[in-house]
Amino acid sequence: xxxxxxxxxxxxxxxxxxxxxxxxxxxxxxxxxxxxxxxxxxxxxxxxxxxxxxxxxxxxxxxxxxxxxxxxxxxxxxxxxxxxxxxxxxxxxxxxxxxxxxxxxxxxxxxxxxxxxxxxxxxxxxxxxxxxxxxxxxxxxxxxxxxxxxxxxxxxxxxxxxxxxxxxxxxxxxxxxxxxxxxxxxxxxxxxxx
Amino acid sequence: xxxxxxxxxxxxxxxxxxxxxxxxxxxxxxxxxxxxxxxxxxxxxxxxxxxxxxxxxxxxxxxxxxxxxxxxxxxxxxxxxxxxxxxxxxxxxxxxxxxxxxxxxxxxxxxxxxxxxxxxxxxxxxxxxxxxxxxxxxxxxxxxxxxxxxxxxxxxxxxxxxxxxxxxxxxxxxxxxxxxxxxxxxxxxxxxxx
DNA sequence: CGCCTAATATATCTGTTAGATATCTCTGAC
DNA sequence: GTCAGAGATATCTAACAGATATATTAGGCG
Numbered sequence: 048x049x050x051x052x053x054x055x056x057x058x059x060x061x062x063x064x065x066x067x068x069x070x071x072x073x074x075x076x077x078x079x080x081x082x083x084x085x086x087x088x089x090x091x092x093x094x095x096x097x098x099x100x101x102x103x104x105x106x107x108x109x110x111x112x113x114x115x116x117x118x119x120x121x122x123x124x125x126x127x128x129x130x131x132x133x134x135x136x137x138x139x140x141x142x143x144x145x146x147x148x149x150x151x152x153x154x155x156x157x158x159x160x161x162x163x164x165x166x167x168x169x170x171x172x173x174x175x176x177x178x179x180x181x182x183x184x185x186x187x188x189x190x191x192x193x194x195x196x197x198x199x200x201x202x203x204x205x206x207x208x209x210x211x212x213x214x215x216x217x218x219x220x221x222x223x224x225x226x227x228x229x230x231x232x233x234x235x236x237x238x239x240x241x
Numbered sequence: 242x243x244x245x246x247x248x249x250x251x252x253x254x255x256x257x258x259x260x261x262x263x264x265x266x267x268x269x270x271x272x273x274x275x276x277x278x279x280x281x282x283x284x285x286x287x288x289x290x291x292x293x294x295x296x297x298x299x300x301x302x303x304x305x306x307x308x309x310x311x312x313x314x315x316x317x318x319x320x321x322x323x324x325x326x327x328x329x330x331x332x333x334x335x336x337x338x339x340x341x342x343x344x345x346x347x348x349x350x351x352x353x354x355x356x357x358x359x360x361x362x363x364x365x366x367x368x369x370x371x372x373x374x375x376x377x378x379x380x381x382x383x384x385x386x387x388x389x390x391x392x393x394x395x396x397x398x399x400x401x402x403x404x405x406x407x408x409x410x411x412x413x414x415x416x417x418x419x420x421x422x423x424x425x426x427x428x429x430x431x432x433x434x435x
Numbered sequence: 436c437g438c439c440t441a442a443t444a445t446a447t448c449t450g451t452t453a454g455a456t457a458t459c460t461c462t463g464a465c
Numbered sequence: 466g467t468c469a470g471a472g473a474t475a476t477c478t479a480a481c482a483g484a485t486a487t488a489t490t491a492g493g494c495g
Contacts (some may be wrong), residue, residue, distance in 0.1 A: 048458095048480070053335070053337060053340070054480090054481090055276075056340060056341075056344075057340060060340070060343070060344045060347075063344070063347065068444085068445080069444095069445075069446080070443090070444055070446095071443060071444095079352055080340070080343065081334075082334070082339075083334050083335075083336040083339040083340065083343075084335060084336065084339070084340055084416065085333040085334055085335065085481045085482085086481095086482095087483060088445085088446070088447085088482090088483080088484095089446095089447080089448080089449095089480095089481065089482060089483075089484095090480085090481065090482075092445090092446060092447080093480095102281055108337060109445095110444095111445080111488090111489060111490075112488090112489070113445080113488080113489080114444075114489090115445095116446065124299050124347075127344070128347055128348070129346060131341050131344055131348040131352075132348065132352060135337035135338055135341070135356075136337055137337065137455095138335040138337075139279040139452095139453070140275075140276070140277050140278060141247070141277075141278060141279065141281055141332040142277040142278065142397075143329035143330055143331065143332075144329055145276075145277035145278070145393075145394045145397055146247070146250060146251060146254070146274070146277065146278055147250075147329070147354060148390055148393050148394055149254070149274065149277075149390055149391065149393075149394050150250075150254045150257070150321070150389055150390070151387075151389075151390035152390060152440070153254075153257065153318075153321060153322055153325060154322070154325040154326065156315060158325075159303050159390075162329075187390060190433070193346055194347055195345075195416070195418070195419055196342055196343055196344070196345035196346060196353075197343065198343070198415065199339075199342050199343075199372045199412040199415060199416075200339045200342055202408055202411055202412065202471095203336075203339055203408050203412075205408075206404040206405070206407050206408035206411075207401070207404050207408075208402060210401050210403060210404030211400070213400055214396055214397050214399075214400035214401075217396055217400075218393045218397075221389050221392065221393060222389070222393075224389070225389055233393040246468095248451095262473085262474085263473095263474075263475080264472090264473055264474060279453085280452095280453095281452070281453045281454060282453090282454080282455095282474085282475070282476085283451095283452065283453060283454070283455095283475095283476080283478095284452065284453075286474090286476080303474095304473095305459090305460060305461075305473070305474085306459095306460075306461095307459080307460085307474080308460090308473075308474065309474095333481095333482075346477060351467095372447085391448085415466080
């Protein structure tokens, strides 16, 4: 129940903003919640069917022949409120960058530095995006009662990116103190370098 | 291949530190890599069997009758180096806290504040743990060539926690500016509060 | 004016994965 | 010597992501 109900939450949440087809729902989740959430088709369709059976959403004629638009019902709204109040089910951590750095001695100093520089650049890019997004939203949605909540999620992304940047700098400094170990470098240990 | 090979990486990496049974491997991954990685039994056993067939690990008599201890082979070490160099496969984001806050207007101001306070307390607790861990490791493993790499992963956890704390404070300040909307509070809107 | 092509939309399908569970082994107490 | 309980081992199931198969529309071209 733990993980499935979080998909339910995202689906009902999306439909609570406006009625949509399953396809549009996926797009909306990717575009709007994308920075902190994701759902796949294989998840959305069965969830939608289950919610229909439980009466939490209603299926309407869609924009194309044979397609369906889903509308949230009153019981669906109640269910959403219920789900939002449930304890958070943390998803297991899987940070590929840290996994590689942990075995950094095997990977080699040079590649570790490359990974860190890349991670820092990514973080700087997304920090800029978050700042942009916050400014755009503040202007466009000014006065909307949802705005402060949306801004909170954007701000979380920004703080996360700042954390990565600060960490990467620290880690790069630590790396600088390690003598380049030729035996663990790439296959070609050019012995020409002094 | 993307995600499976990351399990392979973690398994080979664990065995590269010392030979272990599957059970011990799981424990080691949870205790040592736990802050940024996780693997389940359902993952470890099939991976170990596959690695054995490919000759990357060897099965030895285990500590109990019928159990097996796995030892990494030379080809396994080579394979690990190869896997560590592969591009990082990002796992899809799923942040239950942000999902709830995004729909904060439906959830209600009060519960949002509770969630934020809880997240902040968690982050403060783990920040203290990371600091402790860094100090303990620096003392116990002093001079180990792996130490700087391990410290990098610990530091990542610390910076992440600091980011969460800073963010939570900011978000709480934003929340404070929102009038408590009784209609979206819990079922009991005690009208006694002025 | 009708056909063909490509883009978009829709739904299902498959292999991967997490976590729970069933079984077995050992240790220590009575 | 036997029993209980903790710990260890392996498998099993349902959730899941991403890829893929199918259908529908719109727009260009004959």
